[in-house]
Amino acid sequence: MRKVFAGILVLMCVFILGAFSVAENQMGIRDSYRVNFSENVRVADTLLPMGNYEIRHVMEGSDHIMVFRQLGTKKPVEVRAKCTLVPLGAKANEDQKIYVLNAANERVLQEMVFKGDRAKHVF
Numbered sequence: 001m002r003k004v005f006a007g008i009l010v011l012m013c014v015f016i017l018g019a020f021s022v023a024e025n026q027m028g029i030r031d032s033y034r035v036n037f038s039e040n041v042r043v044a045d046t047l048l049p050m051g052n053y054e055i056r057h058v059m060e061g062s063d064h065i066m067v068f069r070q071l072g073t074k075k076p077v078e079v080r081a082k083c084t085l086v087p088l089g090a091k092a093n094e095d096q097k098i099y100v101l102n103a104a105n106e107r108v109l110q111e112m113v114f115k116g117d118r119a120k121h122v123f
Contacts, residue, residue, distance in 0.1 A: 027085055027119035032056045034071075035112075041099065042108045043068055043123070044081040055112075057121075066112075066121060081109075085119040092117050 033055045041048050052071040057064065064083050070076040098111040113120040 027087060027117065028091065029057055029085065029117050029119055030114065031058075033114055035095070035097070037097075039107060042102065042106045043079050046077070046079045047106060048077055048079060064121075066123075081123055083121040083123050086122050087119050088113070088117070090118070092120070096120075 034052065035055055036052050037048060037050050039050050041050075048068060048070070051073070054069045054071055056067045056069070058067060059065070064085055066081050066083050068077075068079045068081070070078070092113045092115050094113075095115050096111070096113040097109065098113075099107040100110055102108050109123055111120050111122050
């Protein structure tokens with residue numbers, strides 16, 4: 001009888017934890033991404049040099065933060081940028097990076113969409 005009770009308890013815990021993880025990620029976003037910038041790009045207040053970056057999506061309280069970390073260098077640049085998740089009508093079919101040019105003619109990152117996600121990241 002104890003084994004049956006323990007088994008039921010374990011199944012309930014797995015179900016409850018699974019329900020919480022689905023609720024936290026309703027927009028289908030991943031925790032990390034890889035991206036390449038073919039030109040320098042301004043993210044938040046920092047001009048990132050062109051190159052490869054790992055991007056981690058983290059939560060700080062109720063704030064969504066994207067952490068950009070340069071790959072393949074001895075002293076990697078790391079930038080934290082607050083973002084807003086905006087739901088998409090369907091899963092994204094491709095990766096997208098949307099920029100505007102500032103007065104200094106620098107590319108400023110405005111939005112990012114990652115293939116398979118159900119939300120875009122707006123900065």
